[in-house]
Amino acid sequence: MPDLFAASATPADLMAARVQMAVSLGWHIIVACFGVGMPVLTVFAEWRGYRTGDDAYVRLAHRWAKVMGVLFAVGAVSGTVLSFEMGLLWPELMATYGQVFGLPFALEGFAFFIEAIFVGIYLYAWDRLSPRAHVLSGLPVCVAGVASAFFVVSANAWMNTPRGFDLVGGRVTHVRPWAAMFNPAMPLQVIHMILAAFMVTGFCIAGVYAVGMLRGRRDRHHRLGFLIPFIAAAIVTPVQVVVGDALARHLATAQPPKLAAIEGLTRTGSHVPLSVGGVFVDGELRYAIHIPNALSLLVGYRPSTVIQGLDMVAPADRPPVNPVHLSFQLMVAIGFGLLVLSAWFALAWWRRRDLPRSPWFLRLSALSGVGAVLALEAGWVTTEVGRQPWVVWQHMRTADAVNPAPGLWAGLLAVLAVYAVLTVATAYVLNRLRTRPVTAPQEEWADEALDAGTGTAREHGP
Amino acid sequence: MTAAQWLLVIAWLGITAYALLGGADFGGGFWDALAGGPQRGSAQRGLIEHAIGPVWEANHVWLIFVLVLFWTCFPLVFASVASTLYIPLTLAAFGIIARGAAFAFRKASTELWQLRLFGGAFALSSILTPFFLGTVAGGVASGRVPLGITRGHIVESWLNPTSILGGLLAVGTTAYLAAVYLTADARRHGSVELAETFRRRGLAAAVVTGLLVLGGVAVLRADAPRLYAGLTGRALPVAALSALAGVVSVVLLIKRRYVLVRITAALAVAAVLWGWAVAQYPVLLPPGGTVSRTAAEPGVLRATLATTIVGLLLLVPSLIWLFALFQTQRPTR
Numbered sequence: 001m002p003d004l005f006a007a008s009a010t011p012a013d014l015m016a017a018r019v020q021m022a023v024s025l026g027w028h029i030i031v032a033c034f035g036v037g038m039p040v041l042t043v044f045a046e047w048r049g050y051r052t053g054d055d056a057y058v059r060l061a062h063r064w065a066k067v068m069g070v071l072f073a074v075g076a077v078s079g080t081v082l083s084f085e086m087g088l089l090w091p092e093l094m095a096t097y098g099q100v101f102g103l104p105f106a107l108e109g110f111a112f113f114i115e116a117i118f119v120g121i122y123l124y125a126w127d128r129l130s131p132r133a134h135v136l137s138g139l140p141v142c143v144a145g146v147a148s149a150f151f152v153v154s155a156n157a158w159m160n161t162p163r164g165f166d167l168v169g170g171r172v173t174h175v176r177p178w179a180a181m182f183n184p185a186m187p188l189q190v191i192h193m194i195l196a197a198f199m200v201t202g203f204c205i206a207g208v209y210a211v212g213m214l215r216g217r218r219d220r221h222h223r224l225g226f227l228i229p230f231i232a233a234a235i236v237t238p239v240q241v242v243v244g245d246a247l248a249r250h251l252a253t254a255q256p257p258k259l260a261a262i263e264g265l266t267r268t269g270s271h272v273p274l275s276v277g278g279v280f281v282d283g284e285l286r287y288a289i290h291i292p293n294a295l296s297l298l299v300g301y302r303p304s305t306v307i308q309g310l311d312m313v314a315p316a317d318r319p320p321v322n323p324v325h326l327s328f329q330l331m332v333a334i335g336f337g338l339l340v341l342s343a344w345f346a347l348a349w350w351r352r353r354d355l356p357r358s359p360w361f362l363r364l365s366a367l368s369g370v371g372a373v374l375a376l377e378a379g380w381v382t383t384e385v386g387r388q389p390w391v392v393w394q395h396m397r398t399a400d401a402v403n404p405a406p407g408l409w410a411g412l413l414a415v416l417a418v419y420a421v422l423t424v425a426t427a428y429v430l431n432r433l434r435t436r437p438v439t440a441p442q443e444e445w446a447d448e449a450l451d452a453g454t455g456t457a458r459e460h461g462p
Numbered sequence: 463m464t465a466a467q468w469l470l471v472i473a474w475l476g477i478t479a480y481a482l483l484g485g486a487d488f489g490g491g492f493w494d495a496l497a498g499g500p501q502r503g504s505a506q507r508g509l510i511e512h513a514i515g516p517v518w519e520a521n522h523v524w525l526i527f528v529l530v531l532f533w534t535c536f537p538l539v540f541a542s543v544a545s546t547l548y549i550p551l552t553l554a555a556f557g558i559i560a561r562g563a564a565f566a567f568r569k570a571s572t573e574l575w576q577l578r579l580f581g582g583a584f585a586l587s588s589i590l591t592p593f594f595l596g597t598v599a600g601g602v603a604s605g606r607v608p609l610g611i612t613r614g615h616i617v618e619s620w621l622n623p624t625s626i627l628g629g630l631l632a633v634g635t636t637a638y639l640a641a642v643y644l645t646a647d648a649r650r651h652g653s654v655e656l657a658e659t660f661r662r663r664g665l666a667a668a669v670v671t672g673l674l675v676l677g678g679v680a681v682l683r684a685d686a687p688r689l690y691a692g693l694t695g696r697a698l699p700v701a702a703l704s705a706l707a708g709v710v711s712v713v714l715l716i717k718r719r720y721v722l723v724r725i726t727a728a729l730a731v732a733a734v735l736w737g738w739a740v741a742q743y744p745v746l747l748p749p750g751g752t753v754s755r756t757a758a759e760p761g762v763l764r765a766t767l768a769t770t771i772v773g774l775l776l777l778v779p780s781l782i783w784l785f786a787l788f789q790t791q792r793p794t795r
Contacts, residue, residue, distance in 0.1 A: 120515075
């Protein structure tokens, strides 16, 4: 066995690798959410249009399919970069544990394959398949998108609750890949992520149409364009609050230091209050509002429930409190805001079968997409930074996983530049798609150029 | 055969599929770059976009498939390659971003300056990405990536004669495959003129790539003697098959047998990859990284093999439908 620990990275290179991973993952996670949620909304709109003959549905499906095509492409390539980075940045993690948590990635590979194949068919075969067959060709995209999220988050959950292997003399052995995949954190984390994907997609698309309605475009196209994604997201939101609560409770036993960082809780004890807001300074949470006994009640349903504080682990094993605490607070605050918005809509719909009349509803809905994305990122920071200093919880430190090669900071600078350009270009293209007249996705300049260039008069049907 | 050997074969089939399918998509970008000005080149670009639009994402997934198979089944090999060769792999990753994103952006664009900007990014990255992936292959093949985390030289491992040869060969073969595939696509679209254009380009690419291979023999002899010995020894029949298929392809191109030449051209390229594999087997990372030494535990291999077989049962019919759908003329609208 060659010596794997011959060199180690400088702290600056470690930080560069972490920032690079955070930027590329934080970027990908947004488009990945659209990859999960958008096919469902698009296929639904197309199906309704096909069933009802309502042109507004069909036009929505065409428009969304084009956006989906762009987002799927940037999602596919930004996801590829992540699979490269797993090895480029964290080779020790992959060398030691690749075989333990590799299986869900292999499964994800197939889900991604199915997704890519049927995205190609769905986007380009609009005029090659019957309407019914075309709707059906979108279903594998929907299933594979959700399955991809399931597999990838299983692997991430394993990093939080590593199972399915034994350590004998420091060596990984007796690997049980299925036990690793079905680890304790997997079910709740997977559901939380998939619901988040539908919230992000739903509120973002609804937000675009809310802006249009605020500008006076109140036609059926805009109304449906708002209602379909908003209702989907509004249905998911209350479920997400319940799942999130269960996930936090799960941390009390699975990863107590993460929960302690979330709450800024330094000392272990019972009758622990819930801390809202505040900043962690000199080892204490200051300026927070404390709700007496509330954390003990939330975790164990009685005030006497003991909650472990940061004092249960050595200082070197504690996650940084402020980013974890503040991002958790932000996520919960936005989550409850979206819950109130959803309830407002539900009330108005129940009473009058219409949107709330107040312009504030549309104004807040216009912002709901941004809010959902912020909550998504905040939640991701909570779970990832809350796991530190471990990359594999209590088994491998992030500092020991990193590539010891020099110059990782140069890679970071290049990655920042590439992603800045990618962000600007994506935003620009999406904005152009928003304003352009809609056609079925495959009718593009390439067809026209080809027809013009070949000089063939392709037969156009009557 | 052991599970590790089966998985290695499947992974190598995945690499072959990526080279033959994903490679041709990169080659499409190569010809896009050389298609000429916006007026003159628009028909060629239209044909290229038409051909790769529906399939490039699926073809690209072969790369992911290979990556995850290696990191699950041969984790130390994956980590060794990724850590030592992180510079060319990072550059290839940037190329992958630029190619895929720019292609999708161009499809969503209408104005000339946008088509030029995104088209330029698409074309340039379609050339650079296979080049850097080829340097990675050259680094591994010439034994410059030892087993272990960042044990090889992070620059010389990919800036060396064999890697440069690998990079140029990758660009050459992708361009060659694309030109060959596009001849039949052009004819199906009813354009004799475009088919002739790509026929000429296919012949040119075949000659250039063939010369590269011949010159490469000398490079390998000097720079990668172990690989050279394998290619001229055990792998000689495979290498000869590649040469034969290459010559037959040129003849078929001259005779305008555009569908048949797809098979022989693909065979010529595939035989290069399999010749390398046969020459090197059972060593994954020379000198010491053998299959049995680097494979994951049997339980992992069995689980991965079982899921891979089930996955392929879903995948293969879907892929066949995808290609069948877009390799036939569209019904009249």
